[in-house]
Amino acid sequence: xxxxDQRCLNHALREAAVECPSCKRFFCRECSTxxxxxxxxxxxxxALARSENKTARTKTVRWxxxxxxxxxxxxxxxxxxxxxxxxxxxxxxxxxx
Numbered sequence: 001x002x003x004x005d006q007r008c009l010n011h012a013l014r015e016a017a018v019e020c021p022s023c024k025r026f027f028c029r030e031c032s033t034x035x036x037x038x039x040x041x042x043x044x045x046x047a048l049a050r051s052e053n054k055t056a057r058t059k060t061v062r063w064x065x066x067x068x069x070x071x072x073x074x075x076x077x078x079x080x081x082x083x084x085x086x087x088x089x090x091x092x093x094x095x096x097x
Contacts (some may be wrong), residue, residue, distance in 0.1 A: 006026040009027055012026070015028065017032065021038060
């Protein structure tokens, strides 16, 4: 069947103007929108926005964990370096008591 013979999924009395490339269903002009250069249904746009938001949150969590790990690693290095320097006897520095 062609687009001319189809009706909107949400509005049975309206002719379909768009076949959504994601879900392959037909929609009228009111139920579709342009997204990244293609006509797509509102439900698929919402699903894309949720997945993009989830991806952004995942990246934020990963960067935060990496930053926290880096700070912890730097603290451990300087802590053990300080312990090592504190154990050096004062005679090593040429200080006579």
